[in-house]
Amino acid sequence: MILDEILDSKRAEVKAAKRERPLEDLAHRLRGHLAERSFCKALEASPKPPALIAELKRQSPSRGMLRERFDPVSLAQQMQDAGAAALSVLTDEPFFGGKLEFLRDVRQFTDLPLLRKDFIVDPYQVYEAAAHGADAVLLIARILSADELRDCLQAAETLGLDALVEVHGDAELDTALRVGSRLIGINHRDLDTFTMHPDTTARLLPKIPKGKVVVAESGIASRDDVRRLKDLGVHAVLIGEALMTAPDVSEKIRELFTDIW
Secondary structure: OHHHHHHHHHHHHHHHHHHHOOHHHHHHHOOOOOOOOOHHHHHHOOOOOOEEEEEEOOEEOOOEEOOOOOOHHHHHHHHHHOOOOEEEEEOOOOOOOOOOHHHHHHHHHOOOOEEEEOOOOOHHHHHHHHHOOOOEEEEEHHHOOHHHHHHHHHHHHHHOOEEEEEEOOHHHHHHHHHOOOOEEEEEOEOOOOOOEOOOHHHHHHHHOOOOOEEEEEOOOOOHHHHHHHHHHOOOEEEEOHHHHOOOOHHHHHHHHHOOOO
């Protein structure tokens, strides 16, 4: 199963990173660190929801190569100019063609808050994210126990980072709510099979208490998709593949959000 391959690779990657730079060294460097750009507030402040989290993703296990000519800084600037409220930056290299360094590069040339999107299995990666300029991290409830999720949330809080906790089913949502997650992502993609279930937001959203900030993720490719999610009441949508496969990223954003923003 592809998820198992990704997680095995990620755990080995984290183990190697810890040998090269122990957590104590990283934590010492980041003592007193607070992210300067609030990811959550950027989504809440959008004058016409849903806010757009535009994703920088070169490839994916399900679709292969999405964009051969991949310049994250140029793409990020186009996304910002077209109205994105925040950016999601894939940092996994073996499966998604990302790099941690993309966070630092994009941060230098844009003003938007940045989400490190990766398969985070250890609080160490939260510290890595902060060290490379992220303002938020993605935490996937499917791959973390409740205790592991708490540990990663604690690391994010210590560093002043927001944490987008991603769920796909009822049990994952229960875990996210139980540990006190405020920012909840509903992923339409089943990570076990990588198949898409577009009705996931409609099914889970009524079970989320008021006061939470909700992001719909995956499979959002048309204006009708965005309008449907807007009508359901999500605060933001995270869109990656539809943008990465478009010849003109700015034009695609305008197409998706015409008469919605």
